[in-house]
Amino acid sequence: MAPEPEERTLRPPQSDGLMVPQLFRVESRRRDTPDTYTLTMTPASFAGEWPFAPGQFNMLTAFGLGEVPISISGDPTEPQRLIHTIRIAGAATRSLCQAVKGDIVGVRGPFGTTWPVREAEGRDLIIVAGGLGLAPLRPAIYHALAHRPAYGNIELIYGARTPQDILYYRELQGWRGRFDLRVHVTVDTAPPEWRGRVGVVTKIISEARFDPPNTVALVCGPGVMMRFTVQELVGRGVEPDNIFVSLERNMQCGQGLCGHCQLGPLFICKDGPVYPFSRVKGWFEMREV
């Protein structure tokens, strides 16, 4: 039986936080890539914190335009501010990405299952992120680094399309300087001035240092990337029970009520988004449901 991700027990301070958006004020906005921005927000409609666990997401409301599911990408030990990295994909995300200091954003959540960062203690941890997939994994990285002695080797493998598309570039550089974390960054294509690696993330997995039977892998990125990454990890001997993936679907209610995010028997917003690969294997590779 595959171990389940950690139970989702953390709730916002208001009892209606799952149904009615709470108001948050934008404190800052940073441009990460040409179409991706990071918002830092603090509560405006209540005094308090917004506790969450790595891997969870919130529903963000751009008033008058719509509501979108966005992973929380901040540090779980700093629940007094909420950090979301958002890529422009439509009217609501465009509006959120154009928010300026002082603007109000609606927030419901936090929703979903979490990365099994506590279960992974005592083992090697391999984190594989592709594109925007680094955002939902960042809280897990913060957690692992804050509890560094609890883990064996930690390897972070991150792939992006081009050097311009790399998220959290400065933070990655900072992590690279640590002696207790190996960071591999690769891009699919690059101009000659790029000094890093060029190639797909799956190629790097063969070089990563970890003990396969004693490793937990956290994987998040586009579907194709996750599928081939899982194949490489299984090929190296990591148990499918110990490979966790984060699925993305059309989340709307966040509570498994509306069915928009349903994938076979799974409601991604409630039962996921983080799953052991062994649990979603049949659905993960299915061409049509």
Add this chain to the structure above:
Amino acid sequence: METVEAALAAHPFFQGMAPEHVAAMAACGRPVQFKAGDFLCREAEEALDFYVIISGSVSVEIFSARRGPVTTTTVDEGEVLGWLWFKQPYHWHLDARARQVTRTIALEVAALKARCEEDHNLGYELMKRYAHYLAVQFRVTKLQLVDMYGA
């Protein structure tokens, strides 16, 4: 100083190869070091050597008149460069440039082919490794073509 034979024996590409075959390969090889910016090969040049990367990193580039050189992949420590030399007319199809000080063992293609003709067991060992390497390269290339991170 590490001998060519010891360097090849320790290289992942030659892992599991019989010592006599490694010795035969080593007889065709010589250590060559490149500075950052040096070209290991250039498109359309005759492919005289097949490179075993001992340390460092090499960018494989395609030159486009409009975009300039575009890096399609990087070849790093533990990998090999120039796996198309089996195919006549033995010309390089791409540019390869050292990105940092890069130590290689350059295996002379003509000598290597002659050895393989003489000893088919050696040739088969080499071909097995090539087949695996090609399969990995094709898989990786297909993933790059998919443009996984595209909108």
